[in-house]
Amino acid sequence: MVVFLGWIVVAWAAARLLMVHAELPRADALVVLSGSSSYVERTRWAAQLWLAGRAPKILVTNDNLQGGWSSVEQRNPFFVERAVAELTRAGVPREGVEVLSESVAGTHDEAILLRNYAEKHRLSSLIVVTSAYHSRRALWTMKRSFAGTGVKIGLDAPREQTSPPATWWLHSSGWKTVPVEYGKLLYYYVRFR
Numbered sequence: 001m002v003v004f005l006g007w008i009v010v011a012w013a014a015a016r017l018l019m020v021h022a023e024l025p026r027a028d029a030l031v032v033l034s035g036s037s038s039y040v041e042r043t044r045w046a047a048q049l050w051l052a053g054r055a056p057k058i059l060v061t062n063d064n065l066q067g068g069w070s071s072v073e074q075r076n077p078f079f080v081e082r083a084v085a086e087l088t089r090a091g092v093p094r095e096g097v098e099v100l101s102e103s104v105a106g107t108h109d110e111a112i113l114l115r116n117y118a119e120k121h122r123l124s125s126l127i128v129v130t131s132a133y134h135s136r137r138a139l140w141t142m143k144r145s146f147a148g149t150g151v152k153i154g155l156d157a158p159r160e161q162t163s164p165p166a167t168w169w170l171h172s173s174g175w176k177t178v179p180v181e182y183g184k185l186l187y188y189y190v191r192f193r
Contacts, residue, residue: 008166015165015178018185019132020139024154027125030055032087033110033138034063036079038131043083045158046129047090055127057096058087059117061110064103107138108192111145118151125152132157133177137185144192 032039032046046058062080070077077085080099087097100117104110118126130138139155146153168174 007169011169011178012166014182015133015168015174018134018136018178018181019157019165020135020155021157022139022153022155024125024127024152025054027055027127027152027154028057028123029126030058031110031114031126031128032058032060032083033107033128033130033134034061034065034079034104035131035134036063036065036067038134039079039083040086041131041158041160041162042129043086044090045156047087047092049127049129049156050087050092050096051090057098058092059114059126060084060087060097060099061104061113062099062101063105107134107141108145108188111141114142115145115149115151118146119149123151125154127154127156130155130157132159133181137181137188140185141188141192 030046030049032042035042049055050058060080060083062078065079066076067079067082068076084094084097084099088094100113102113104113114126117123128138128142135155135157139153142153142155163171163174163177168178
């Protein structure tokens, strides 16, 4: 019983350690990071932030991955298309959303793309929107990429997770998220130091 209770505490702490927040009340733009399996939670949260007046526009990165079949469109739309559709369904006008068309293959690529975009468009602040379990690595990567640029980086993530921190280990999606994210964190710390 003690081992089981110990596991519950350790598992909860491991999930909570992945979740960070960097407050920035207002920014030049919100940025929805790609994440095919997480696009709905990320776009809905970004729409809420936009509707609250946190930024005048939303930038969406493009991982160039296609989702499942859409019977309405009779094709497999790209996740970036689905993200834009989700934003507009949530009340963000299409002209308030800009897709960054350059394809990215991960958080590091997104950070470089965003740094270049911010320099080109003279942005001084961004609020990055991602999933809570991805937030520690995303913030670490963005801060490293934007170091010395003067661009302020905030990070916001939905508080509700598909697999809650206390019970992630009871769900297959939790096992695909929490332990995998620790592996990615280690890789990023070694690779992009």
